[in-house]
Amino acid sequence: xxxxxxxxxxxxxxxxxxxxxxxxxxxASGYEIRRRIESSFGHFWQESLGQLYPTLSALSGEGLIRxxxxxxxxxxxxxxxxxxxxxxxxxxLWLKEAPAPHVERxxxxxxxxxxxxxxxxxxxxxxxxxLRDAQAQRDILLTLAKEIFPTGEPRETxxxxxxxxxxxxxxxxxxxxxxxxxxxxxxRARAR
Amino acid sequence: xxxxxxxxxxxxxxxxxxxxxxxxxxxASGYEIRRRIESSFGHFWQESLGQLYPTLSALSGEGLIRxxxxxxxxxxxxxxxxxxxxxxxxxxLWLKEAPAPHVERxxxxxxxxxxxxxxxxxxxxxxxxxLRDAQAQRDILLTLAKEIFPTGEPRETxxxxxxxxxxxxxxxxxxxxxxxxxxxxxxRARAR
DNA sequence: GGAGGCATGTAACCTGTTACATGATTGC
DNA sequence: GCAATCATGTAACAGGTTACATGCCTCC
Numbered sequence: 256x257x258x259x260x261x262x263x264x265x266x267x268x269x270x271x272x273x274x275x276x277x278x279x280x281x282x283a284s285g286y287e288i289r290r291r292i293e294s295s296f297g298h299f300w301q302e303s304l305g306q307l308y309p310t311l312s313a314l315s316g317e318g319l320i321r322x323x324x325x326x327x328x329x330x331x332x333x334x335x336x337x338x339x340x341x342x343x344x345x346x347x348l349w350l351k352e353a354p355a356p357h358v359e360r361x362x363x364x365x366x367x368x369x370x371x372x373x374x375x376x377x378x379x380x381x382x383x384x385x386l387r388d389a390q391a392q393r394d395i396l397l398t399l400a401k402e403i404f405p406t407g408e409p410r411e412t413x414x415x416x417x418x419x420x421x422x423x424x425x426x427x428x429x430x431x432x433x434x435x436x437x438x439x440x441x442x443r444a445r446a447r
Numbered sequence: 448x449x450x451x452x453x454x455x456x457x458x459x460x461x462x463x464x465x466x467x468x469x470x471x472x473x474x475a476s477g478y479e480i481r482r483r484i485e486s487s488f489g490h491f492w493q494e495s496l497g498q499l500y501p502t503l504s505a506l507s508g509e510g511l512i513r514x515x516x517x518x519x520x521x522x523x524x525x526x527x528x529x530x531x532x533x534x535x536x537x538x539x540l541w542l543k544e545a546p547a548p549h550v551e552r553x554x555x556x557x558x559x560x561x562x563x564x565x566x567x568x569x570x571x572x573x574x575x576x577x578l579r580d581a582q583a584q585r586d587i588l589l590t591l592a593k594e595i596f597p598t599g600e601p602r603e604t605x606x607x608x609x610x611x612x613x614x615x616x617x618x619x620x621x622x623x624x625x626x627x628x629x630x631x632x633x634x635r636a637r638a639r
Numbered sequence: 640g641g642a643g644g645c646a647t648g649t650a651a652c653c654t655g656t657t658a659c660a661t662g663a664t665t666g667c
Numbered sequence: 668g669c670a671a672t673c674a675t676g677t678a679a680c681a682g683g684t685t686a687c688a689t690g691c692c693t694c695c
Contacts (some may be wrong), residue, residue, distance in 0.1 A: 268682065269552060276561040286646050296560050299553040308648055308684055332646060332691075343564065350565035354554035354573060356653090360461060361491040362546035364612045368488050369468040371605045372535065373542035378608075381546060412637050413563045416570075419630050420556045431624040438611050443603050461650070478674050498655055500676055524663075524674060550684090 267355050270310045271298060275319065275338060275346040282323040282337040285311055294416070298424040311336060319345050346386040367438070371406060375446050379439065393428040396421060459547050462502045465492060467511065467530060467538040474515040475530040478505055487609070490588060490616040503528060511537050559630070567638045571631065578627035585620040588613060 277288045280295075285307050292302050311334075314320045319342035324335035338346070363385055370378035400421050409415050469480045472487075476608035477499050484494050503526075506512045516527035530538070555577055562570035592613050601607050 256528050269554060270683080272561075276557065276564065279561065279564050284646075285648090296557070299551050299556045301550050301552065303684055304647080305685070306647085312648095327451075334647080346561065347565040347615060350558055350561060351569045353576060354558060357552075357554060358493050359491050360493065360549075361615075362461065362549060364491045364615055365461075365465060365468065365488070366542055366546060368608055368612045369464075369471065369538065370543060370608055372468065372471050373539040375604070378541045408633075412567070415633060415637075416560055416562055419633070420560045422629075423526060423553075423556055423626050426622045427619070430618045434615050434618050437614075441600075441607060441611070445607075462655080476674075477676090493658055496675080497657070497677085506674095526675080 268310075270302060270306050271314065272349045274310055274314060275342055275349070277400065278320055278336060278338040279343065279346060279443050282335045284333045284335045286333075287335075288374065296420060299420060307416050314342070318342075347396050370386075370442075372390060372412060373443065379442055379446055382435050382442070386432060386439070389431045389435065393425065393432065401426070456549055460502075462494060462498050463506060464538060464541045465494060466499065466502055466506060467534050467541070470512055470530040471538060472538070474527045476525045476527045477545060478525075479527075483584065487592065488612060490584075491612060506534070508536075562634075567634065573639055574627050574631050574634070578624060581620050581623045581627065585617065588620070589614050592617070 273292065274288060277283065277291050280291070281293055285304065288311075289302060289304055289307060292300060311320065315322065315336065318339060320336045321339050322334055323337035324333075326333065363381060366381055367378050400418075403421075404414070405416050409418050465484065466480060469483050471474065472483070475483055477496065480503075481494060481496055481499055484492060503512065507514065507528065510531060512528045513531050514526060515529035516525075518525065555573060559570050559572055592610075595613075596606070596610050601610050
């Protein structure tokens with residue numbers, strides 16, 4: 256007759272594996288981890304510093320990471336962490352688990368779906384804006400791809416994995432752009 | 448010199464507009480709203496009952512919806528709500544606002560990106576599983592599309608909006624499936 | 640001297656999920 | 668009689684964002 260609200264189900268903290276993964280590529284401070292995430296897989300993952308710092312403390316307390324270097328260059332305050340053996344094992348364990356099924360919630364589509372309850376022109380504007388954003392984002396990724404992978408598809412496995420995730424972003428944006436254009440074409444006829 | 452943590456920024460509750468939109472199509476109880484969402488735009492939006500019921504109370508308290516019908520068929524407990532004039536206005540206002548930029552966090556990609564830190568076979572398994580899920584989901588949407596829109600692209604605006612959102616799901620799944628197949632093809636060579 | 644980036648950290652708060660609690664009705 | 672579905676609702680909690688607080692360093 257357990258008290259109500261005693262949860263037994265596992266809710267995954269997704270910041271932890273992202274941090275472990277980032278540190279698996281080499282020691283870094285919180286701020287650096289943030290930049291590392293942003294620059295190497297920011298197109299499909301974001302972290303806020305307000306979540307990062309407490310996570311670093313927790314992982315450190317559990318022995319999955321350790322302080323590698325304090326103080327840094329000059330007198331500037333900076334705490335660099337390195338992943339430990341236990342941390343690598345925890346990461347490998349997480350990699351083995353099936354990804355948690357993620358709850359889709361697409362606000363743009365919700366606004367399109369209910370567009371008739373307001374002005375159709377509003378939905379048109381949102382679609383145009385989303386199309387522009389996607390095109391800009393695609394240009395950025397395209398440039399990035401040429402920079403990191405100038406010879407195209409890499410042979411080396413680790414590089415290939417990075418290339419694949421970048422490609423995912425590209426094909427997703429391509430699909431998004433095409434759909435937006437089609438939707439705009441169809442809806443513009445009705446807005447007039 | 449305000450106390451720290453006094454938030455001024457707007458965080459949007461996205462359950463509210465979804466409920467208002469669902470009720471704009473006609474009165475319904477909490478349970479019915481959930482089914483309505485699931486069946487008509489569940490492929491891009493999900494709601495849990497634990498969030499729905501409190502939201503109904505809140506919206507009712509603000510006069511955006513009202514109790515339309517209590518008790519229902521037989522003696523079965525059921526509270527049906529209807530959207531009010533104020534509710535329709537609030538919905539229209541929300542439709543005018545630009546969608547909040549949503550934070551991408553793709554766990555599958557994170558596992559692919561870091562696959563080298565564990566066994567490559569694990570990532571392969573996740574990709575295969577994701578591919579199967581996407582194919583199954585696509586079959587469901589395809590069947591649904593034939594059921595709801597037997598003549599293909601509808602002429603009527605409201606129906607067209609529904610068709611467009613369904614199409615979004617379809618093109619997204621197509622892109623996901625293609626990418627998974629490509630990734631599997633490339634990675635399988637290395638796993639051997 | 641000021642702006643902006645580097646850097647760490649905490650407080651408050653919100654959203655949303657899961658589990659629990661309860662009970663009626665329907666179909667087998 | 669029992670399982671499944673209908674139906675409403677609450678409690679506890681996790682996860683994560685934003686704002687605040689603080690201070691150094693670099694470049695103009």
